[in-house]
Amino acid sequence: MAVSAMLDAPGDKTSSAAVDATVLELLASRICHDLISPVGAVNNGVEFLQEMGADAGDEAVDLIAYSAHQASAKLQAFRLAYGAGGRDPNIKPEDVHRTFGELVGKDSRVSQNWDPHAKLSYDEIPLGLCKVLMGTLMLAIEVLPRGGVIRVEPGARDETVVIAEGQDAAPRPNMAAALDRSLPTSELDPRLVHAYALSMIAAQYGFDVALTAPAPGRVDFHVTKAAPFSR
Secondary structure: OOHHHHHOOOOOOOOHHHHHHHHHHHHHHHHHHHHHHHHHHHHHHHHHHHHHHHHHHHHHHHHHHHHHHHHHHHHHHHHHHHOHHHHOOOOOHHHHHHHHHHHHHOOOOEEEOOOOOOOOOOOOOOOOHHHHHHHHHHHHHOOOOOOEEEEEEEOOOOEEEEEEEOOOOOOOOOHHHHHOOOOOHHHOOOOOHHHHHHHHHHHHOOEEEEEEEEEOOEEEEEEEEOOOOOO
16 A cells, blocks of 8 residues: 555545655755754864864864764665665665664764674565665664664564664654654654654555564564555
8 A cells, every 4th residue: 555545544634745745844854954963064174174274183174074974874874764765676684784884883872783694584675674674773773862782683474673772762752653653743843753754664665663662771663564565
């Protein structure tokens, strides 16, 4: 079933087009917000170099290099999670592991610990799994306010589990409701739109993403193959 069809619930007076527009606007705001800091830092470093010239020293160059790497890593992650390129059947879990590693590699607060070559409950990787997995890993960062470790493990049949563990790990308010799209779009904001958009994208590829908190300091995201891919 297509996303637009699923969004038209019985009795819902909000058109799917209006819902899609709201999500797109908030998603654009979220992406811009995440990119403003590193891109702005690059700009500041360039201005400093222009003002100080050779006297700027290695500090300005290091700032530019670090910030450019951050911006590039975020763009690569957004492209895989949100862009059409993420549906490429040639994308493998190794690509997700590498992209996510670049995203968190400069951030000592969050790390990943999983084998991208290990079996993830499927004999063959279903179309869209890597795209959904990338989005789920990005969402897992949001439940680790003090940092922690993110793992990916096989779950039950046709299920992959993303596990986020760390001090005070917990989903933010309404994240679960955004993830199952029971939260009205009028209550969405940029902090919750990634969960909502991830759910829409997952459903388009026949997946369901749900979260549980099985223990203090741990949040699990269950990525389950629920239906055939819908074009």
